[in-house]
Amino acid sequence: MRIVRFASPQGMSFGVLDGDGQVAQIEGHPFGQISFTGARYAQADIRLLSPILPSKVVCVGKNYADHIAEMKGLTGDAPKEPLLFLKPSTSVIGPGDAIRIPAGSTNVHHEVELGVVIGARGARNISPEQVGASIFGYTIGNDVTERDMQQSDGQWTRAKGFDSFCPLGPWIETDLPGVGLDPADLEVTCTVDGEQRQSGRTSSLIFDVPTLISYISRVMTLLPGDVVLTGTPAGVGPIRPGQRVECTIEGLGSLANSVAAADAVSTAGGSR
């Protein structure tokens, strides 16, 4: 099932994206038993949002050998254990939203990643064997990164934490096996203005999804709706205002975002 979150003139809702391309609105949230309101929308009449608003986005660095090789001068060798970092919830945007380049920055990179969405049971201190029951589904994430700040700060929080630096979507697939796909072997690609930049398969993950979720759950409780981004394959590179970056994963659709200059209007808590 493809779960989306969307804005209509009536407000925000979750829904199910049908085979005919229409969205069937659901009552409340999509965890647990789903009940439909009966309302259906053509995609042209609604705006897809990030399919979930996670309390946190837990990311994994250096989890594809080819990406470790291309980044070696900056981030070193392969880790012995999963390398964790966080993106704040305020960095999340949806499909079609603009990635905003910070003022003065010239080295913002795309990083396509398989995203795991945690289900209603959450995850705390679980074994790899228990992970399946804690997964709600899969989506696409773009771990947008300011490469110069990543190097100068050492800690990656600022470089990866700007508002708009975490596109998620377009939907959450809750049953990849049901559509004949294995989350452990999905093609992952990223194009910029139609030109292919990244290409890999989730079968190349150094630490696989059960290992990652179990590991993270032994550090911090994963809450329903939290998102784990599993690392990016080789081919990362810069994006500039005016470009369009599109992240695609088999079975999960394409997550396309424009790139814009920063909105630097000074506000004390005004509109985002």
Add this chain to the structure above:
Amino acid sequence: MRIVRFASPQGMSFGVLDGDGQVAQIEGHPFGQISFTGARYAQADIRLLSPILPSKVVCVGKNYADHIAEMKGLTGDAPKEPLLFLKPSTSVIGPGDAIRIPAGSTNVHHEVELGVVIGARGARNISPEQVGASIFGYTIGNDVTERDMQQSDGQWTRAKGFDSFCPLGPWIETDLPGVGLDPADLEVTCTVDGEQRQSGRTSSLIFDVPTLISYISRVMTLLPGDVVLTGTPAGVGPIRPGQRVECTIEGLGSLANSVAAADAVSTAGGSR
């Protein structure tokens, strides 16, 4: 005004801690105009919780010269700009709750810090001069850190992100000047089992509060209730199960927490 959050037999509420030590319950949240329910509780009849549940805790590393000196072998020289990292919301606990030492860990340290709580206006792209209007008040934070993992991981997320690694409280003071105190010059101390370990003053912060909040707001939007921890003075050191760590800041009371061994029960989303 001293804002607390508490659990009573009737549920969770915010309240105001009066001069007589009683808690006056307030309607809803404490941002904006406060209205009282009329219910009053003796502290013995309620349990204080973390005074806020932040969407994120943004922390600042290496912000006191004496702490930079004691940590130099591990974390290097003073930063040219504020060094940011995040603690997940799941790490937050309240006064009296137990800090839980991860299984196998022998090097978990206390770090007392002045905490800034963001108010209803939030903060985005604001100047240092605008920061005052975005601050709700001040509280105490303990940036609990697993020092061995901090070194081995490089990224500090795991070392500082364990459940229970962010005690906050006991209250939020919304008017330090009203009680004759200046947030820019408060005594900050930490004791373990009554023995003084850390001592400093916020006048020694390398980057002061207006600079920090402005800087962070240009990276990530700070939402109402978000907490910024401003760095720790010298004297950090290990804590062990059975000990009691008490962080004290002038005008903000004392944040006392026991230290316990990890609860390693394996649960797929069970109780925390």
